[in-house]
Amino acid sequence: MVETLVKPAAEAAATKRPVVSVRNLTVDFPLRRGNFRAVEDVSFDIMPGEVLGVVGESGAGKSMTGSAIIGLIEPPGRITGGEVLLDGRRIDNLPPEEMQKLRGKRIGMVFQDPLTSLNPLYRIGDQIVETIRRHLPVSEAEARERAIGLLREAGIPSPEDRIDSYPHQFSGGMRQRVVIALALAAEPELIIADEPTSALDVSVQAQIIKVLKRLCESRGAAVMLITHDMGVIAETADRMIVMNKGRIVETGKVGDIIKRPKQDYTIRLIKAIPSITDPIRVHAAPAEQKALVEVKHLVRDFDLSGSLLDRLFRRGGGKIVHAVDDVSFSIRKGSTYGLVGESGSGKSTCARMMVGLIPPTSGEVLLDGKDIWQAGAAERRRKVQMIFQDPYASLNPRWRVGDIIAEPIKALGLASGRSEIEGRVADLLERVRLDAAAMRKFPHEFSGGQRQRIAIARALSSQPEFIVCDEPTSALDVSVQAQVLDLMKRLQDEFGLTYLLISHNLAVVRTMADDVGVLNKGRLVEQGPVDQVFDAPKDEYTRMLLSSVPDISKVD
């Protein structure tokens, strides 16, 4: 443990004064089309050693509240009401130079993307030492000692050797630990962590949460943890505030709010969050036993040996990555097969081979017994469709919604004549619970959830049998996610659709899928019915995955 030179946090703990208190904070953005109030009348305290979770959906004002505390609101936004007190002293009206001195010294920050928080050109040790020496009166050698201690505390193995590495030499999770060590370097009283684990895989996420929590306990620092993920809050925070449209909806102990939410908004929010302990799905129309899609010994290699010229001159010795390595599974007609795995596990590559976007290196994908890359290619275009992760990128921004949905109909020649096509589009829009008038608008006029409905309507327009859904809800807020999943379920039962659901979110897979396969580094390590894999996992990797998922069922 590193010896502490100044202990403002400990003193504050003795006097029981909140480290930070926010009083009636209001943030306004005077925009062209009138004033936008991002934060309205928000008040809370954080005591020393306490982790306060701030949750809310996108646009709830949670990040803006964090930015307001550290004085980093982007213009034209500004604080128009209320005050922020740090250890009893008002800081929201300090001049920018004074505020800058506070950042890093008394308030540490951890952001979502560890790459942007570290300077790629400097060794991590230099960055930590610089921060320590800027704020604390210690020598170079002492600072380096401290830096090594901090890195060890943050969970970096053999920090004596790693301290002279550059940021790119660390993995994402390790980098976030370095950022945490950097945030703690000057012994701040308050740490603001904005989505600190959202860019990380679940197994890494769990470790980072533990590190953050342990360090706050041992140092008595207060933490404001901003996240959209209620599971992370459930595992980390002591108290939480729920925000919606810039206002605080509910405040209380984490366990109380998750188990007994009082406000309507919170009740709906909690209800919309899927859990890995949810009951498994019961189909209105039970799935058949016959397989519609069969994947046999699928392999995909990527040649990473660089450009053509490089390859010509280097000769051999190219680097080949097995993105998908001998994967076999089959999907029953009318059922949902969930494919889970962390980033780089090959799940998206698998999906792209199954819809005809990238050819497999070897192995086959059979639809109704025909290989979609050979005899079944023409049939595949009609029977197989895909729903993508990002509804902002999957719809052409220059096309009207009607043309987007009609594209498969026109490309495949399924209907002719304007009125017939328009009739079909209107029918499809109704099926995804959108107004038929939507066909004359452009995608940017819709919210994320509505756009995903449009993408679903497009996928349905060729009357497919098999739809590959690649992370269909991970870009959406939880309440919208619940609606989209619900729609997908209903459409499946209505049309007898077969789904391949790819997700990193185990809880979503649990509530949607009948069977599930677990991918790790391109290999299928375990598969079977959902309840069997989730409740009695056989493979070690599956067990690790399930135990590290932050889930609302894990609240104390």
Add this chain to the structure above:
Amino acid sequence: MSADTTRPAAPVAAKGALARFLDSDIWFSFKRSPVTIVAATVAAVLILSALLAPLISPYDPFNPATLNLMDGFTKPFSESMFGNYFVFGSDNQGRDVLSTILYGSRISIFVGLMATLFAMVIGISLGLSAGYVGGVYDSVVMRIADIQLSFPAILIALLIFGVARGIIPPSQHESMAVWVLIIAIGLANWAQFARTVRGATMVERQKDYVAAARIMGVNPLRILLGHVLPNVMGPVLVIATINLALAIIEEATLSYLGVGVPPTQPSLGTLIRIGQQFLFSGEWWILFFPAVTLVLLALSVNLLGDWLRDALNPRLR
């Protein structure tokens, strides 16, 4: 109904096209930039007056019957001995400088527009296909563009112009001059477009809406023209505007060097070439007014291009 579907879409949808334009961010940023408003006004006046030259020019400078050599070298804002009034003076043959400028800008603007359009068509088709196909084809096209960009554009235009004159029979030289000029300037400028379009295409190609079209078996040409092209047109528009100013200057340079349009249909460059012969003998206006027009035209179009680049760049908004 669910909360998500009841959320109202932007109210803009109900209005007409004009109302939508008046409400757009582009118009807003236009209104807020006085420099752009002045540039747009100047450009509009110059282009309109060039278009309407036959209607508004006080004299017909190319009709020998109306010319009088004795009117030559009349000073600006003064009347000649025959009672003809010349706003910008007259040249050695007694032609009204204002009228020659009006007719001259007509040719300059026409050559500039056509050359830019030509460069745009070549650049867009090569850039789109290179960016989408990739591989060896992409490397070859882009290396050619690199090589070409390492020469000054005017040099390439001169070269093409020279080659074209060698191919075309001398009797056709005069009548074909304008088209040769357009092709020469166009070929000298395609690389800029190709580079930009290729980069933008490579970004768009990765997007999921292209993947969705590929899954349903839309053919690549349709994907390129229907999906990718509309999404790469933003930066192309900016380059085209800036390129228009460049092409006008290049045409003037070529005509100034004597390889451009023939003196019988003078462009601004030809007028400057004629005018500079008299600069040192005191007849400054024959050079001065065409030169000022060229500067105003190029500058205003360039300023419009700069504004458009900023207005279309979301990061600078």
